Amino acid sequence: MNGAGHVVRRLATPPPFGAGMEPGPGSGSGSGPGSDPRRWGPVCCVLTGASRGFGRSLARLLAPRLGSGSVLLLLARSAAPLAALEAELRGSSPGLRVRCVAADLGCEQGLRQAEAAMREVLPSVPTGRLLLIHNAGSLGDISKSFLDLTDPDEINNYFAFNVTSPLFLTSHALQAFGKRPGSNRTVVNISSLCALKPFKSWALYCSGKASRDMMFQVLALEEPDIRVLNYAPGPLDTDMQLLARTETGDPEMRQHFQSLQESGQLIDCTVSAQKLVTLLEEDTFPSGAHVDFYDI
Amino acid sequence: MNGAGHVVRRLATPPPFGAGMEPGPGSGSGSGPGSDPRRWGPVCCVLTGASRGFGRSLARLLAPRLGSGSVLLLLARSAAPLAALEAELRGSSPGLRVRCVAADLGCEQGLRQAEAAMREVLPSVPTGRLLLIHNAGSLGDISKSFLDLTDPDEINNYFAFNVTSPLFLTSHALQAFGKRPGSNRTVVNISSLCALKPFKSWALYCSGKASRDMMFQVLALEEPDIRVLNYAPGPLDTDMQLLARTETGDPEMRQHFQSLQESGQLIDCTVSAQKLVTLLEEDTFPSGAHVDFYDI
Numbered sequence: 001m002n003g004a005g006h007v008v009r010r011l012a013t014p015p016p017f018g019a020g021m022e023p024g025p026g027s028g029s030g031s032g033p034g035s036d037p038r039r040w041g042p043v044c045c046v047l048t049g050a051s052r053g054f055g056r057s058l059a060r061l062l063a064p065r066l067g068s069g070s071v072l073l074l075l076a077r078s079a080a081p082l083a084a085l086e087a088e089l090r091g092s093s094p095g096l097r098v099r100c101v102a103a104d105l106g107c108e109q110g111l112r113q114a115e116a117a118m119r120e121v122l123p124s125v126p127t128g129r130l131l132l133i134h135n136a137g138s139l140g141d142i143s144k145s146f147l148d149l150t151d152p153d154e155i156n157n158y159f160a161f162n163v164t165s166p167l168f169l170t171s172h173a174l175q176a177f178g179k180r181p182g183s184n185r186t187v188v189n190i191s192s193l194c195a196l197k198p199f200k201s202w203a204l205y206c207s208g209k210a211s212r213d214m215m216f217q218v219l220a221l222e223e224p225d226i227r228v229l230n231y232a233p234g235p236l237d238t239d240m241q242l243l244a245r246t247e248t249g250d251p252e253m254r255q256h257f258q259s260l261q262e263s264g265q266l267i268d269c270t271v272s273a274q275k276l277v278t279l280l281e282e283d284t285f286p287s288g289a290h291v292d293f294y295d296i
Numbered sequence: 297m298n299g300a301g302h303v304v305r306r307l308a309t310p311p312p313f314g315a316g317m318e319p320g321p322g323s324g325s326g327s328g329p330g331s332d333p334r335r336w337g338p339v340c341c342v343l344t345g346a347s348r349g350f351g352r353s354l355a356r357l358l359a360p361r362l363g364s365g366s367v368l369l370l371l372a373r374s375a376a377p378l379a380a381l382e383a384e385l386r387g388s389s390p391g392l393r394v395r396c397v398a399a400d401l402g403c404e405q406g407l408r409q410a411e412a413a414m415r416e417v418l419p420s421v422p423t424g425r426l427l428l429i430h431n432a433g434s435l436g437d438i439s440k441s442f443l444d445l446t447d448p449d450e451i452n453n454y455f456a457f458n459v460t461s462p463l464f465l466t467s468h469a470l471q472a473f474g475k476r477p478g479s480n481r482t483v484v485n486i487s488s489l490c491a492l493k494p495f496k497s498w499a500l501y502c503s504g505k506a507s508r509d510m511m512f513q514v515l516a517l518e519e520p521d522i523r524v525l526n527y528a529p530g531p532l533d534t535d536m537q538l539l540a541r542t543e544t545g546d547p548e549m550r551q552h553f554q555s556l557q558e559s560g561q562l563i564d565c566t567v568s569a570q571k572l573v574t575l576l577e578e579d580t581f582p583s584g585a586h587v588d589f590y591d592i
């Protein structure tokens with residue numbers, strides 16, 4: 001029996017971010033060294049965890065690509081580095097509307113601040129292009145083994161920040177943005193190898209990342225008009241990696257992270273962020289896929 | 297550089313539950329129809345979600361296998377069916393210590409009740425065999441799509457019950473039981489195909505199950521002396537399946553579950569629970585593995 005009245009709604013294939021690009025403000029030749037990047041046209045972009053590390057590198061790469069009429073909404077817990085980034089981006093991309101919200105996405109108040117900003121900003125941007133990037137995340141207390149995780153508040157808080165917040169922000173952002181004809185709505189989850197593979201001392205991080213990957217696979221299945229990407233950025237040279245090689249309880253794991261650094265295998269955030277930008281411009285990934293830095 | 301002072305502790309290979317079995321109280325021939333099952337010797341067994349469905353079927357299969365000196369600690373939210381099961385098991389297995397705790401594992405109070413019971417019961421059982429089975433779980437509101445999941449409390453409560461509680465119970469149970477010479481400590485996570493594969497309308501369930509599987513893979517890696525199994529019991533003929541075929545928001549998914557029932561493909565809980573019991577008796581699964589009903 002077919003479900004009478006059930007119609008699969010499929011909008012016309014939306015254009016990728018790289019399609020119909022405006023000429024860049026500089027040479028216009030695109031990706032040559034020293035040249036300005038091509039612009040994508042107007043995009044409504046939301047980025048969490050923007051104040052440092054991978055998020056900040058990504059914000060710096062995205063800003064010059066966002067064409068006139070774009071808005072870049074940056075979220076992070078720390079107000080001062082977020083304000084510094086905002087000032088920097090306003091200086092380097094004077095035509096871009098940059099809006100910052102300092103909010104702790106691990107608590108209800110922070111989620112409501114983010115929701116209010118999205119409800120104010122997203123409907124006001126006259127573009128079909130929405131780019132939502134969930135970069136915020138935490139390691140949890142990696143000095144502890146699984147058997148040390150005995151405090152329910154600690155575990156609940158971990159999942160509130162790392163799993164509930166990206167789900168909440170996605171549903172609210174997509175509702176605030178609405179459906180627009182010929183739109184390209186893209187949701188990026190900053191994932192990890194830990195979503196696929198267990199690591200000692202990292203029970204919270206691994207299970208949180210596995211949960212996020214799966215959640216966004218469900219979104220991809222439910223919403224064929226939304227492009228969904230789980231991007232694992234590789235072992236980045238960030239404060240989080242510093243924690244990994246100094247705080248990880250398991251000595252073998254700690255040694256592994258130390259040797260990654262000593263042998264120069266850590267990846268510069270800008271290099272990995274550039275790969276993500278290229279993935280978004282090419283827009284050929286299967287929606288819901290887990291794509292690793294080393295795969296491409 | 298080797299971590300000085302780091303010694304890998306590996307106890308002697310622990311015996312499986314089926315090893316050194318006592319003769320059953322009946323024919324003693326084991327698995328023939330109508331015969332009593334062989335007994336495993338003394339086991340300290342903790343089972344959540346015990347009052348109905350798969351958990352109840354499993355409790356009924358386990359009780360006659362637990363040898364003298366065993367304790368069966370049953371947890372569930374609903375007091376009345378739990379008390380009825382306790383009475384039934386005491387009648388059919390008169391030598392067995394059955395202890396019931398009616399507690400909502402989705403809230404701190406319920407977790408503390410469970411913790412208190414485990415701290416009282418587990419150290420008092422003079423056996424090296426611990427069997428901890430995480431069967432409790434919920435579907436979440438499957439009438440909603442991903443984009444309808446806008447309430448952070450609803451999402452947090454889902455993960456508190458389905459992810460935090462098995463992690464909390466595992467760490468507390470293993471701490472309360474302690475390390476004992478030649479022990480066999482086994483932790484079973486009742487998993488699902490949804491841990492591996494996304495399904496429409498089931499964002500919470502899929503991401504919760506993916507999270508649990510990964511969490512227990514980390515446990516298996518950290519604790520080579522503990523046996524860890526993620527068992528997916530197949531599509532069971534339970535109240536949860538009734539919800540699946542009547543409440544699932546996505547019409548294709550609902551239809552899928554209806555057809556599973558109409559074509560007689562739902563699995564009797566006892567049949568699937570028996571497969572799990574056999575897996576535990578054989579004890580040959582790789583620790584941390586995801587084993588599906590249909591794989592064996």
